[in-house]
Amino acid sequence: MKEETIIKNISKHISLDEEEKKYFLSILHYKKLEKGEILLKYGEISKSQFFVIDGCLRNYSIDEQGKEHVIAFACKDWWISDLYSYITETPAEHTIDALVPAEVFEIMKWDMEKVFERIPKFERFFRILFQNSMVNQMRRIRQVMSVPAEERYKVFIKQYPDIYLNIPLKHIASYLGISPEFLSKIRSKIAHD
Amino acid sequence: MKEETIIKNISKHISLDEEEKKYFLSILHYKKLEKGEILLKYGEISKSQFFVIDGCLRNYSIDEQGKEHVIAFACKDWWISDLYSYITETPAEHTIDALVPAEVFEIMKWDMEKVFERIPKFERFFRILFQNSMVNQMRRIRQVMSVPAEERYKVFIKQYPDIYLNIPLKHIASYLGISPEFLSKIRSKIAHD
DNA sequence: CGCGACGTTGATTTGCCTCAACGATTGTGG
């Protein structure tokens, strides 16, 4: 059940009674996405956050030379948004789309703020969620700067065993901060063992 | 006044009445640090978070080859900790020390949890704090991967105008993810304009 | 004063990029 997935995710950090669950579920918008469908486009103002029920999304930016940079993947049971646009209500610097057919819950900012008012425990939930994300971000920064590409790819495989074969190699290369050609060479090098 | 600094920082996102302020101030531990003094050492379990009143701290890790990697600087009016160790109560992978004489407030985890219980608004404060930090972390990842070192250094100067001349160059190089020699070359190249 | 940490500079090396060409696979319109 889709609703159970998100309740379970939240229950990792806070506990909700029946009424709170019901209220929270009432603000969710279920969305089914085709492969390639866009959830948030560069330049739009992000008015919502997403929870991934199934499938896999990506968050990427485009630099001055038109090159894509994958900032994050979000698979089953992850949260994703363009936080900066969401917070400041300025045009998004990123685009979010579906790499494979996916299902998400959308939560509008307006509703989210009401949730925070009505069930302050949710402040705690997101405090912990962001806190944990910070740890991962720092890990990633450390990695990009100190670990050679081949190692980073191996770590990636362990971290995303479900997707590393199903999505285009170039997105993985972009996420790792290397060119698709070079990742291809790494792959064939690893295969020779 | 030291206490005013931190209250002002918190008041950016939530408002506190006199009693709440008093209670919060009562759990702070003021610490004066000499240059080079260590706040958290690799391998210890982090039991607190810090707010920097004055001076400048750094958070760094050491890789298998013994090389230091500066993950973050924290100057006046910033928060710093080893979040992972703090959350999971496992040995820290990072070390935090003072680059120049500094003053901080320490908040013990135990007290922090009581604050969250007694003044739930603080959940909100830290939720927003981490949310904003996430945005910065993502920016940094994007930068490291898509912007050449010289540009990154120029951005750094703008971001940390107070410290970029006062602290050893090698720490800045480490933060930027380049070698000290290369940063030195960048500096002299910039000077030639 | 002399020692150690630091910043600079040059020579050489390397990890990764760019460009280009080529099969393989996927997708699409007629």
Added chain:
DNA sequence: CCACAATCGTTGAGGCAAATCAACGTCGCG
């Protein structure tokens, strides 16, 4: 359903940004 285009992954040649190594001048400090 096929034909053709587009996208994708692979491989090789050549180039560049940044690392490494080494030598040297400088400064703060015991």
